[in-house]
Amino acid sequence: MRRRLLAWLARRPEAEAWALLGPGTLWMIVFFIVPVVVMCAYSFMPRGTYGGVDPGFTLEAYARFLHPVYLVILERTFVIAVLTTAFCVLAGYPVAYAITRSGKWRTLLLFLVVLPFWTSFLVRTFAMIFLMRDTGLVNSWLMGLGIIKQPIEMLYTPFAVFAGLVYGYLPFLILPVYASLEKIDPSLLEAAEVLGAKPAARFWRVTLPLSGPGLVAGSLLVFIPALGSFLTSDLLGGAKGLLVGNLIQNQFSTARNWPFGSAASLILMTLVLVAALLYLRVGRERE
Amino acid sequence: MPRWLVAFTAIVLFLMHLPVLVLVAFSFNASKFSVNWTGFTLHWYQRLLEREDILAALRASLIVGVSATVIATAFGTLIALALARHRFRGRTLYEGLIYVPIVTPEIVTGISLLILFVFLRVPLGLGTIVIAHVAFSISFVVVVVLSRLAGMDETLEEAAMTLGADEITAFWKITVPLLWPGIISAALLTFILSFDDFVITSFVAGSGSSTLPLIIYSMVRRNVEPSINAISTVIVIGTSILLYVAEKLTRESA
Amino acid sequence: MNRRELIALGLGSLLAACRQLRDTLTPEQRTAADAAEAAEPLGPIEKRLSIYNWSDYVAPDTISNFEKEFGVKVTYDVYESNEEMLAKLLTGATGYDLVFPSSYAVSVLKAVGIASPIHRQYLTNWGNIAPLFLDPPFDPGNAHTVPWQWGITGIAFRSDKVDAPDSWAVLQDARYRGKMTQMDDGRDVIGSWLRYRGHSLNSEDSDELAHAKLDAIAAKKNLKAYISAPVKGQLISGDVWIAQLWNGDATQAKVEQPNIAYVVPKEGCTIWEDSLVIPRSAPHKRAAHEFMNYILRPDVQATISDFTGYGTPNAAALKLMQHPVPYPTADELRRLELQVDLGRDTAVWDQIWTEIKSA
Numbered sequence: 001m002r003r004r005l006l007a008w009l010a011r012r013p014e015a016e017a018w019a020l021l022g023p024g025t026l027w028m029i030v031f032f033i034v035p036v037v038v039m040c041a042y043s044f045m046p047r048g049t050y051g052g053v054d055p056g057f058t059l060e061a062y063a064r065f066l067h068p069v070y071l072v073i074l075e076r077t078f079v080i081a082v083l084t085t086a087f088c089v090l091a092g093y094p095v096a097y098a099i100t101r102s103g104k105w106r107t108l109l110l111f112l113v114v115l116p117f118w119t120s121f122l123v124r125t126f127a128m129i130f131l132m133r134d135t136g137l138v139n140s141w142l143m144g145l146g147i148i149k150q151p152i153e154m155l156y157t158p159f160a161v162f163a164g165l166v167y168g169y170l171p172f173l174i175l176p177v178y179a180s181l182e183k184i185d186p187s188l189l190e191a192a193e194v195l196g197a198k199p200a201a202r203f204w205r206v207t208l209p210l211s212g213p214g215l216v217a218g219s220l221l222v223f224i225p226a227l228g229s230f231l232t233s234d235l236l237g238g239a240k241g242l243l244v245g246n247l248i249q250n251q252f253s254t255a256r257n258w259p260f261g262s263a264a265s266l267i268l269m270t271l272v273l274v275a276a277l278l279y280l281r282v283g284r285e286r287e
Numbered sequence: 288m289p290r291w292l293v294a295f296t297a298i299v300l301f302l303m304h305l306p307v308l309v310l311v312a313f314s315f316n317a318s319k320f321s322v323n324w325t326g327f328t329l330h331w332y333q334r335l336l337e338r339e340d341i342l343a344a345l346r347a348s349l350i351v352g353v354s355a356t357v358i359a360t361a362f363g364t365l366i367a368l369a370l371a372r373h374r375f376r377g378r379t380l381y382e383g384l385i386y387v388p389i390v391t392p393e394i395v396t397g398i399s400l401l402i403l404f405v406f407l408r409v410p411l412g413l414g415t416i417v418i419a420h421v422a423f424s425i426s427f428v429v430v431v432v433l434s435r436l437a438g439m440d441e442t443l444e445e446a447a448m449t450l451g452a453d454e455i456t457a458f459w460k461i462t463v464p465l466l467w468p469g470i471i472s473a474a475l476l477t478f479i480l481s482f483d484d485f486v487i488t489s490f491v492a493g494s495g496s497s498t499l500p501l502i503i504y505s506m507v508r509r510n511v512e513p514s515i516n517a518i519s520t521v522i523v524i525g526t527s528i529l530l531y532v533a534e535k536l537t538r539e540s541a
Numbered sequence: 542m543n544r545r546e547l548i549a550l551g552l553g554s555l556l557a558a559c560r561q562l563r564d565t566l567t568p569e570q571r572t573a574a575d576a577a578e579a580a581e582p583l584g585p586i587e588k589r590l591s592i593y594n595w596s597d598y599v600a601p602d603t604i605s606n607f608e609k610e611f612g613v614k615v616t617y618d619v620y621e622s623n624e625e626m627l628a629k630l631l632t633g634a635t636g637y638d639l640v641f642p643s644s645y646a647v648s649v650l651k652a653v654g655i656a657s658p659i660h661r662q663y664l665t666n667w668g669n670i671a672p673l674f675l676d677p678p679f680d681p682g683n684a685h686t687v688p689w690q691w692g693i694t695g696i697a698f699r700s701d702k703v704d705a706p707d708s709w710a711v712l713q714d715a716r717y718r719g720k721m722t723q724m725d726d727g728r729d730v731i732g733s734w735l736r737y738r739g740h741s742l743n744s745e746d747s748d749e750l751a752h753a754k755l756d757a758i759a760a761k762k763n764l765k766a767y768i769s770a771p772v773k774g775q776l777i778s779g780d781v782w783i784a785q786l787w788n789g790d791a792t793q794a795k796v797e798q799p800n801i802a803y804v805v806p807k808e809g810c811t812i813w814e815d816s817l818v819i820p821r822s823a824p825h826k827r828a829a830h831e832f833m834n835y836i837l838r839p840d841v842q843a844t845i846s847d848f849t850g851y852g853t854p855n856a857a858a859l860k861l862m863q864h865p866v867p868y869p870t871a872d873e874l875r876r877l878e879l880q881v882d883l884g885r886d887t888a889v890w891d892q893i894w895t896e897i898k899s900a
Contacts, residue, residue: 002453002455003453006453006454006455014373014374014375014376016369016373017369017373017374017375018369018375020365020366020368020369020373021365021366021369021375021381022365023361023362023365024362024363024365024366024425024429025366027358027362027421027422027425028388028422028425028426031400031403031418031419031421031422032387032388032396032399032422032423034403035396035399035400035402035403036395036399038399038402038403038406039395039398039399039402042402047888049652049884049885049887050627050631050649050652050653051627051628051631051632052405052631064892067892069892069895069896069899070895072899073895073899076899091299092299094292094295094296094299095295095296095299095300097292098288098292098293098295098296099296101288101292102288109296109300111530111531111534112300112303112304113300113303114530114534115304115526115527115530116303116304116307118476118479118526118530119307119483119522119523119526119527120482120483120485120500120519120522120523120526121483121485122483122485122500122503122504122507123307123310123483123503123519123522123523124306124307126310126503126507126515126519127306127307127309127310127519128306129507129511130306130309130310130313130516131305131306131309133780134780135778135779135780137309140323153719153765156765156766167302167303167306170299170303171303220390224390224392225392225393227392228392228393228394228395230393230394230486231485231486235507235508238765238766238767238768239725239766239767239768239898240761240764240766240767240898241898241899242895242898242899245392245394247895248394248395248398249394249398250891250895252398252401252490252628252632253624253625253628254622254624254625254628254726254727254891255887255888255891255895256624256627256628256631256887257888257891258402261398262398262402265394265395265398265399268392268394268395269391269392269395272390272391272392273387273390276386276390280383340617401632404633405632405633408633409633410633410634410635410636411632411633411634411635412636493634493635493636494591494593494616494618494629494634494635494636494637497618505619508621508771509596509621509770509771511774
């Protein structure tokens with residue numbers, strides 16, 4: 001019985017592949033692709049009075065998105081995502097570099113970077129609240145040391161959201177950069193040294209370019225979630241500023257405007273996919 | 288290594304861990320509101336045990352986590368095997384598409400699944416949460432197992448087969464044991480992802496099927512008290528242990 | 542079938558099957574159907590009950606006492622706003638037996654056909670309700686609702702930190718910058734600024750709404766955050782000095798911080814009435830009715846309202862209460878307004894709320 005099955009499969013190499021791919025692919029199609037398709041359809045339908053959609057076809061959801069208030073939200077989200085990414089690169093790249101040079105400490109340091117990467121994002125965001133509240137730790141220390149008389153308003157400001165995003169996503173940058181730095185052939189650097197390049201030049205002309213793919217990957221791993229972030233601005237922003245993620249969530253809860261929420265989701269997803277495709281393009285060129 | 292780099296790294300790593308360390312430390316603080324240390328206590332941990340809703344949520348998170356992990360790891364491993372070992376039409380496209388769920392913002396995944404369930408009139412509950420978690424985890428398992436497969440030597444299996452084993456025997460006796468640490472790693476990491484998920488779960492959870500992150504979120508929004516610190520500490524320690532085991536497994540077999 | 546036909550068929554069935562969130566019967570048909578259903582008997586009391594209520598809205602022992610007396614296991618979920626509850630119910634969350642919508646939310650539930658008729662025959666304590674609360678405008682004849690509690694959305698403040706405010710204008714006062722909050726609710730925020738200018742807080746007039754938006758944005762500069770009931774903790778700790786808040790929650794906070802006081806702004810504010818409603822998909826309707834009857838008992842209602850600090854529609858309970866909240870006088874009522882469902886204008890209000898939030 002077994003032998004017959006194997007013989008049959010051997011004649012059809014593709015069948016074996018699809019037998020393996022089958023279950024998972026089916027699940028993904030039904031529970032990932034189909035929902036997005038339905039969401040796409042919903043974005044073109046008129047809004048039901050109490051939520052949901054009415055039958056019909058309309059572009060009003062997309063037209064609504066062109067209203068300045070929503071474009072401003074998109075722009076603001078984009079700016080925060082870019083700033084977060086930039087700051088993560090500035091803070092994270094040196095750390096990744098240091099880990100590659102750390103010798104016997106390497107495993108420990110890696111674990112210290114990986115651990116926050118895996119710790120619940122919600123818990124870590126709450127930790128920020130705990131630190132930044134008016135009656136939180138930072139203010140208490142500063143007041144206790146007499147540096148300030150009144151608590152600094154840290155929480156519920158754009159700064160809090162920015163800090164929360166950087167804190168949340170920094171590990172996401174360090175790991176890919178480290179992976180890419182690690183792969184650099186040390187003989188290339190030795191060669192450069194032999195050719196008379198000083199340490200600074202060796203870094204800028206050899207190390208940095210060769211770590212490019214890791215840097216791009218890490219930046220994307222920060223930029224994309226930051227663009228779609230919802231929890232950070234929800235908990236740290238004091239509900240005073242809206243990012244695209246919050247806007248979308250709103251449409252499916254308080255505003256009950258499903259077509260508009262769907263349209264906004266698709267716009268966000270398109271932006272993200274464009275960013276990812278750009279990465280692939282750059283990544284391929286480098287190789 | 289230049290000294291400024293050492294200092295810089297130390298500072299950054301310290302800041303990366305400071306908030307959670309503070310959180311954990313204050314879960315033992317006797318004071319309810321203030322950040323003044325009024326004494327060591329396990330009171331807040333005791334409160335956790337008294338709160339039925341937290342225990343129920345913990346139970347729900349574990350059930351969902353284990354179910355989603357088993358299903359996603361199984362499906363994902365099979366896909367990884369197909370991608371690594373077989374040629375088929377559309378393979379490059381498939382390889383590209385498998386990354387799409389990873390880059391898709393959680394809010395889009397969550398919302399689209401909500402729309403689907405409402406459209407199909409599927410009642411929301413633990414089942415829909417498991418479905419959602421599997422959906423976003425499969426890609427992830429594929430990536431992890433693929434990277435392990437890439438480093439694996441096929442010659443062992445070929446050797447086994449020249450010695451008379453058929454493909455299925457070779458698979459179970461050679462491939463799986465070699466792959467096992469990678470599979471377990473992927474499973475542990477999938478479990479962590481599922482256990483900690485908030486955004487997607489918040490959209491597809493039904494009445495009374497709160498998972499732990501949902502309960503923590505509502506506690507953070509409503510009344511901030513050290514019980515939150517306590518449950519957070521439990522999660523952090525649990526995650527660290529799982530992560531340590533996962534790392535050990537990947538390192539051992541490397 | 543060729544590919545094109547297949548796609549057309551697929552899209553067609555997709556559109557046709559779209560779940561329309563609207564009642565399938567006309568209002569007249571619905572009234573008749575409900576009346577017929579209300580007369581039918583329900584089965585025996587089920588062993589479980591799933592309640593979805595606002596946070597901090599029952600006394601600490603209400604649920605456990607009910608469980609013990611009737612042998613029913615209660616699951617208790619909470620929400621922070623009508624919208625949160627409506628969103629859950631409208632997306633097909635079918636497990637809840639009881640929800641507590643405010644006036645306009647009742648209208649929404651009825652319009653979508655989700656409110657199930659009350660079987661009055663099981664509510665033996667019905668007579669305890671004061672006539673004032675019977676037959677409300679949003680539910681004639683109490684076909685779908687049992688009155689629960691009522692309250693107002695005014696301003697809570699720390700009397701030891703600020704002078705007693707008397708107007709919504711205090712939120713635009715830069716003296717208290719960073720120490721004030723408004724509720725995280727578009728209807729409450731926009732409503733407050735509509736009242737400030739003397740307009741109705743159910744206004745659909747674009748000029749009035751435009752003014753309210755500008756006022757809200759002017760106030761936003763001074764606000765610490767938009768935060769609803771959870772602001773209690775910050776009032777107690779002194780992080781916040783002035784907060785738009787419900788009267789009962791302010792009373793609850795006062796227990797921990799005696800310096801908290803409450804005021805109804807002179808321009809007026811919202812008065813709201815919450816009711817118990819059983820969703821159509823409730824699996825345990827009989828147990829739900831028993832709970833409704835239970836909280837209609839004078840002693841139970843008195844305990845609940847004494848704890849929550851809200852007004853009760855239960856005339857018999859009022860006599861038993863230690864701190865009854867007096868119903869507003871006719872004079873005061875002139876300044877208070879009930880929120881009405883905005884129907885399609887919800888989209889307009891939502892856009893304004895989004896603009897305020899992103900300003």
